[in-house]
Amino acid sequence: MECGWSCEQKTLINELIEGMEFAKQLRIHLGSKSSVETSDVLVQRILSSYEKALLILKCPGSGSTTVQAQANIGAAAAANCGVPESPISINGSPTSDDFDGGFKDNLDHQENSKKRKTQPRWTDKVRVNFDSGLEGPQEDGFSWRKYGQKDILAAKYPRSYYRCTYRNTQNCWATKQVQRSDEDPTIFEVTYRGTHTCSHGQSAQSVPQPPSPEKQEKRLNHHNSNNNSIYQQHQQSQDILSNLRKGLCVNTNGLDNREMEHPFTFQSTSFGYTRTGDHYFSPSMLDENTFLGFSSTYTSPSTPESNYFLCQMNSFGDAQGFEASIPELLTANNSSANSPILNMDFSLDPAEIDPNFLL
DNA sequence: GAGATTTGACCTCT
DNA sequence: AGAGGTCAAATCTC
Numbered sequence: 001m002e003c004g005w006s007c008e009q010k011t012l013i014n015e016l017i018e019g020m021e022f023a024k025q026l027r028i029h030l031g032s033k034s035s036v037e038t039s040d041v042l043v044q045r046i047l048s049s050y051e052k053a054l055l056i057l058k059c060p061g062s063g064s065t066t067v068q069a070q071a072n073i074g075a076a077a078a079a080n081c082g083v084p085e086s087p088i089s090i091n092g093s094p095t096s097d098d099f100d101g102g103f104k105d106n107l108d109h110q111e112n113s114k115k116r117k118t119q120p121r122w123t124d125k126v127r128v129n130f131d132s133g134l135e136g137p138q139e140d141g142f143s144w145r146k147y148g149q150k151d152i153l154a155a156k157y158p159r160s161y162y163r164c165t166y167r168n169t170q171n172c173w174a175t176k177q178v179q180r181s182d183e184d185p186t187i188f189e190v191t192y193r194g195t196h197t198c199s200h201g202q203s204a205q206s207v208p209q210p211p212s213p214e215k216q217e218k219r220l221n222h223h224n225s226n227n228n229s230i231y232q233q234h235q236q237s238q239d240i241l242s243n244l245r246k247g248l249c250v251n252t253n254g255l256d257n258r259e260m261e262h263p264f265t266f267q268s269t270s271f272g273y274t275r276t277g278d279h280y281f282s283p284s285m286l287d288e289n290t291f292l293g294f295s296s297t298y299t300s301p302s303t304p305e306s307n308y309f310l311c312q313m314n315s316f317g318d319a320q321g322f323e324a325s326i327p328e329l330l331t332a333n334n335s336s337a338n339s340p341i342l343n344m345d346f347s348l349d350p351a352e353i354d355p356n357f358l359l
Numbered sequence: 360g361a362g363a364t365t366t367g368a369c370c371t372c373t
Numbered sequence: 374a375g376a377g378g379t380c381a382a383a384t385c386t387c
Binding site: 149 | 362363364365366
């Protein structure tokens with residue numbers, strides 16, 4: 001049976017309360033400067049709570065998509081709450097499994113073309129560390145199958161196209177494009193399109209799948225006005241939290257040398273190795289929740305690149321073995337497509353943090 | 360042999 | 374018309 005809004009509201013409240021609790025703990029830790037790792041974990045948990053809450057708020061409503069898309073968090077939310085990929089909802093043909101064959105038919109082709117266009121899309125920028133050994137991508141979920149590569153005009157490097165391996169068997173229409181950055185070859189722009197509907201990979205994670213269109217409609221009708229006010233409040237909280245993160249980065253930079261060996265990194269799990277001084281972190285070295293918070297940087301296309309790795313260590317110079325097959329390395333099981341992580345805008349000054357927020 | 364990758368051709372969009 | 378995106382046959386890998 002459906003849980004309904006009251007249930008969601010409870011979850012939402014719980015998430016917000018939890019976030020607040022973590023924030024309190026964080027303040028204590030910051031005061032004592034106990035350890036960077038602890039602060040890191042706490043911030044990540046806070047963010048995780050807020051992200052979950054945001055997802056709950058955002059999924060029910062589709063009416064404010066345009067506005068949301070302009071917010072930093074909009075892209076990720078759209079990805080989770082946007083147009084479902086299920087062909088059932090698009091063409092009303094639940095039995096038409098063979099979509100590859102369907103492309104040969106003009107009508108089907110148009111339908112699929114439309115569907116692709118309406119799929120949520122967001123970009124993840126991934127910095128790759130090339131002297132970390134690259135022992136293989138982390139098992140963070142989905143398996144991708146390359147279906148094309150193309151030279152892009154005015155781009156040094158070709159763009160690779162990937163789709164979910166289970167596209168045919170499970171009608172999972174998630175795709176992604178991997179493009180190596182011209183300016184900084186250690187950065188790969190991974191553009192995701194559509195969310196995974198397959199039962200593989202991250203399906204069992206904490207990320208809620210998009211509700212059915214029917215559910216979305218119901219929620220929209222019944223609770224939209226309620227959502228808006230909560231949503232606005234939550235947006236403010238997200239901004240404050242972003243400040244906090246930035247403040248933490250600044251704080252971290254001011255810590256002693258030992259702690260500087262473990263600076264924050266807002267690295268994407270899409271390619272999991274980050275060089276931090278002489279230490280290498282991979283998602284597997286942290287528990288899932290820990291990594292959740294800072295793992296991915298979903299961005300709207302308009303997000304300035306300068307925001308992406310604000311707290312990133314700057315020791316990425318060495319790119320040995322880089323040229324070989326990075327796009328391939330980026331492909332296997334490396335999706336964060338269904339991650340609830342929302343892009344955080346670090347543009348605010350730490351001084352702007354509302355002192356009342358941390359109670 | 361099955362599944363993944365490569366790559367030229369084709370389609371759609373602007 | 375050109376660029377981006379996708380298809381599908383050929384090829385590769387296990």
